[in-house]
Amino acid sequence: MNELLRAVSILWIAVALAVPRAAPAATPSIVVLVSVDTLRADFVSFNGHQPVTTPFLDGLARQGIVFRTAYSTSSWTPPAMASLLTGLYPTSHGVTTGNIQHLDHVEQPPLPQSLTTLAEMFHGAGYTTIGVPANRHLMARLGFAQGFDFYYRDAAFLPAARVNDQVRKKLAEAFGSHWRRTWKHGKVFLWIHYFDPHDPYIARHPWIDRYAPDFRRHRKEYPANLVMKEIKIRFPHPDAALGARIRPLYESEVSYWDAQFKQLATELGLADPDILLVFVADHGEEMAEHGALGHSQSLHEELVRVPLMVRWPEGLPHGAHIMQPVSILDLMPTMADLAGIPAPPGLQGQSLVPLMAENGNPRRGPVYMELFPPKPHLLAIRQGPWKLIRDIGPSGGVSLYSLPADPGEHHNLASARPKLVSELQRTMARWYRSLPPAPSQKNIPLKNKEIEEELRSLGYIH
Numbered sequence: 001m002n003e004l005l006r007a008v009s010i011l012w013i014a015v016a017l018a019v020p021r022a023a024p025a026a027t028p029s030i031v032v033l034v035s036v037d038t039l040r041a042d043f044v045s046f047n048g049h050q051p052v053t054t055p056f057l058d059g060l061a062r063q064g065i066v067f068r069t070a071y072s073t074s075s076w077t078p079p080a081m082a083s084l085l086t087g088l089y090p091t092s093h094g095v096t097t098g099n100i101q102h103l104d105h106v107e108q109p110p111l112p113q114s115l116t117t118l119a120e121m122f123h124g125a126g127y128t129t130i131g132v133p134a135n136r137h138l139m140a141r142l143g144f145a146q147g148f149d150f151y152y153r154d155a156a157f158l159p160a161a162r163v164n165d166q167v168r169k170k171l172a173e174a175f176g177s178h179w180r181r182t183w184k185h186g187k188v189f190l191w192i193h194y195f196d197p198h199d200p201y202i203a204r205h206p207w208i209d210r211y212a213p214d215f216r217r218h219r220k221e222y223p224a225n226l227v228m229k230e231i232k233i234r235f236p237h238p239d240a241a242l243g244a245r246i247r248p249l250y251e252s253e254v255s256y257w258d259a260q261f262k263q264l265a266t267e268l269g270l271a272d273p274d275i276l277l278v279f280v281a282d283h284g285e286e287m288a289e290h291g292a293l294g295h296s297q298s299l300h301e302e303l304v305r306v307p308l309m310v311r312w313p314e315g316l317p318h319g320a321h322i323m324q325p326v327s328i329l330d331l332m333p334t335m336a337d338l339a340g341i342p343a344p345p346g347l348q349g350q351s352l353v354p355l356m357a358e359n360g361n362p363r364r365g366p367v368y369m370e371l372f373p374p375k376p377h378l379l380a381i382r383q384g385p386w387k388l389i390r391d392i393g394p395s396g397g398v399s400l401y402s403l404p405a406d407p408g409e410h411h412n413l414a415s416a417r418p419k420l421v422s423e424l425q426r427t428m429a430r431w432y433r434s435l436p437p438a439p440s441q442k443n444i445p446l447k448n449k450e451i452e453e454e455l456r457s458l459g460y461i462h
């Protein structure tokens with residue numbers, strides 16, 4: 001058995017398929033996709049994070065299937081969310097840039113109308129489709145509302161409590177004043193995108209005192225309640241000490257989100273056994289692991305690994321943790337499969353259903369990631385234990401990591417393993433050449449003023 005195959009077979013460990021299927025699987029009439037912005041895989045406690053940050057989510061995951069090695073397609077919102085919602089790599093959907101941090105130059109390519117989105121797929125199958133995203137990159141006029149019957153069009157950066165209000169509002173619009181009793185009567189696809197773990201890292205009570213017992217006494221040393229731009233000015237040297245100050249703030253935001261999501265999920269009965277619930281993030285966050293803060297600067301694990309959980313107690317095994325690398329691209333074909341809907345042609349992920357089936361261990365291809373200028377221009381491949389990151393900009397650097405031995409990606413093995421490097425580069429080049437190009441599109445300027453006002457109202461700028 002060669003090294004790669006052996007590593008793949010070691011990595012695929014499905015544990016604790018404790019409960020057999022509860023009932024013959026039909027198809028779910030309620031499908032709920034919950035995505036959380038900037039939520040790192042290793043800060044979710046169903047993936048083992050200590051202290052426990054997500055007690056409510058962990059409880060849901062015990063009746064679901066957790067993918068412990070799930071990757072985004074990129075390391076920031078526009079390319080990643082467009083992939084989640086189209087099942088295509090960024091090169092093929094074209095939403096590769098987008099900038100709203102720098103308020104003097106604000107534009108983003110729209111999600112092309114000619115692509116079939118997840119919402120269009122469900123809409124076409126007779127589902128009422130409702131989308132509530134809290135991230136300006138996902139505004140209706142950037143193409144993200146296509147396929148949705150009801151959409152939170154402004155997609156402002158709202159805290160979870162206010163996102164929950166928007167969900168209630170959209171359900172009331174869709175199903176009338178008695179929506180609480182009636183919203184589950186037909187077929188519904190509901191997508192909620194939360195924002196909280198994203199900067200500014202707000203110190204959330206009561207969790208902050210638990211995660212940073214000295215927070216009250218040393219408040220000034222913590223980069224709390226500041227947007228990233230201000231953090232970078234106030235703390236110009238992102239080192240491990242600063243990372244250690246960010247962690248408890250970030251953890252408190254994750255726990256705040258979990259508590260808020262618990263409220264909404266309890267109120268709406270999202271844990272009902274007949275509901276298909278998919279939980280994921282768009283990308284992670286760096287806390288100085290590679291000398292930087294925030295996201296979109298690299299394709300390292302802290303930025304591209306995301307939590308992923310699929311839960312449908314009536315139709316899927318309970319409690320499995322699958323270690324095999326998968327991609328957020330796999331979610332669209334998976335949801336199509338589980339809902340019994342034909343997937344649109346040309347999807348670039350693979351359904352996770354065979355992997356979730358008991359004793360299933362199908363062969364799966366590598367997972368890829370992309371990042372585009374004006375960010376660093378990078379491609380990455382994860383195959384078996386190996387991750388290779390190639391800079392396709394002028395510097396042309398290559399990094400190779402053995403992730404089981406070096407999960408933090410600190411030891412570049414590229415010069416020690418030239419044969420493996422060329423093998424992985426050839427595989428990556430073949431994949432890249434096979435990608436259909438995105439439909440051509442013109443960037444859409446965003447109105448600076450409304451975004452500025454929104455940021456100001458949230459205390460993000462002064």
Ligand SMILES: [Zn+2]
Nearest residue numbers: 037038077282
């Ligand atoms: Zn994001």
